[in-house]
Amino acid sequence: xxxxxxxxxxxxxxxxxxxxxxxxxxxxxxxxxxxxxxxxxxxxxxxxxxxxxxxxxxxxxxxxxxxxxxxxxxxxxxxxxxxxxxxxxxxxxxxxxxxxxxxxxxxxxxxxxxxxxxxxxxxxxxxxxxxxxxxxxxxxxxxxxxxxxxxxxxxxxxxxxxxxxxxxxxxxxxxxxxxxxxxxxxxxxxxxxxxxxxx
Amino acid sequence: xxxxxxxxxxxxxxxxxxxxxxxxxxxxxxxxxxxxxxxxxxxxxxxxxxxxxxxxxxxxxxxxxxxxxxxxxxxxxxxxxxxxxxxxxxxxxxxxxxxxxxxxxxxxxxxxxxxxxx
Numbered sequence: 001x002x003x004x005x006x007x008x009x010x011x012x013x014x015x016x017x018x019x020x021x022x023x024x025x026x027x028x029x030x031x032x033x034x035x036x037x038x039x040x041x042x043x044x045x046x047x048x049x050x051x052x053x054x055x056x057x058x059x060x061x062x063x064x065x066x067x068x069x070x071x072x073x074x075x076x077x078x079x080x081x082x083x084x085x086x087x088x089x090x091x092x093x094x095x096x097x098x099x100x101x102x103x104x105x106x107x108x109x110x111x112x113x114x115x116x117x118x119x120x121x122x123x124x125x126x127x128x129x130x131x132x133x134x135x136x137x138x139x140x141x142x143x144x145x146x147x148x149x150x151x152x153x154x155x156x157x158x159x160x161x162x163x164x165x166x167x168x169x170x171x172x173x174x175x176x177x178x179x180x181x182x183x184x185x186x187x188x189x190x191x192x193x194x195x196x197x198x199x
Numbered sequence: 200x201x202x203x204x205x206x207x208x209x210x211x212x213x214x215x216x217x218x219x220x221x222x223x224x225x226x227x228x229x230x231x232x233x234x235x236x237x238x239x240x241x242x243x244x245x246x247x248x249x250x251x252x253x254x255x256x257x258x259x260x261x262x263x264x265x266x267x268x269x270x271x272x273x274x275x276x277x278x279x280x281x282x283x284x285x286x287x288x289x290x291x292x293x294x295x296x297x298x299x300x301x302x303x304x305x306x307x308x309x310x311x312x313x314x315x316x317x
Contacts, residue, residue: 110262117309180275
């Protein structure tokens with residue numbers, strides 16, 4: 001109970017402090033947009049930020065940009081590049097790639113789905129049951145819309161095993177999974193570079 | 200809110216706990232918090248692994264359960280998910296939280312497969 005009271009008090013205090021800070025900031029901003037020589041005025045801000053000194057330093061460059069020509073073009077290109085870079089960085093920080101799921105069923109009750117990796121693992125477990133294959137690799141790509149996915153299986157088999165029978169046995173091993181998850185299966189057979197060793 | 204021992208527990212956390220219990224008593228599945236450990240619900244003193252519980256403005260709680268499935272499962276993945284969902288809806292009904300339970304989603308995130316030798 002004490003913890004709850006303390007937590008409530010801390011939240012109330014944080015709310016009050018942020019409110020006071022916001023109001024104070026608003027007051028300073030409003031009073032800064034006035035003339036005269038007071039501390040909270042536009043000339044006062046210029047003095048505080050030493051904008052006069054800054055203008056003396058970059059005044060020549062600003063005059064060149066205003067006049068047009070090569071300096072203005074370089075400045076425009078640099079500005080444009082900075083904007084593009086900024087947007088790229090923002091996209092990199094804020095943009096989140098949501099992994100797509102293999103939807104099994106979706107309705108008002110909720111969604112039943114599986115992660116592509118899990119589907120791939122299940123397909124590998126099933127495909128490797130066949131005696132004709134040494135190893136199976138799976139790649140699952142969920143459909144953009146609706147349920148199901150594309151499952152691409154690579155069945156590695158020995159040179160002595162017929163490729164067609166290896167792919168057929170892998171296909172039949174995953175058939176049940178494919179039907180229950182609406183998977184479109186593509187199977188290909190391969191002989192590993194060194195028989196029996198698959199990386 | 201309800202009193203559980205000395206703790207006050209919100210409906211959201213209670214439903215998350217019921218979801219965690221529904222997973223725990225289901226054969227062939229287990230809860231997973233994912234590689235980043237993000238899939239969990241944290242209450243005041245309760246943490247429910249593998250369950251995300253989101254409450255909307257109307258007080259309805261959507262549940263998302265993240266599961267690890269032992270392969271091969273006894274029934275299809277869809278049936279397995281519906282069994283877990285059914286358990287949660289029944290226990291929510293018994294706890295008087297039926298009205299607050301919204302959509303219940305089930306995501307199979309990982310597979311524990313038996314190797315060829317085992």
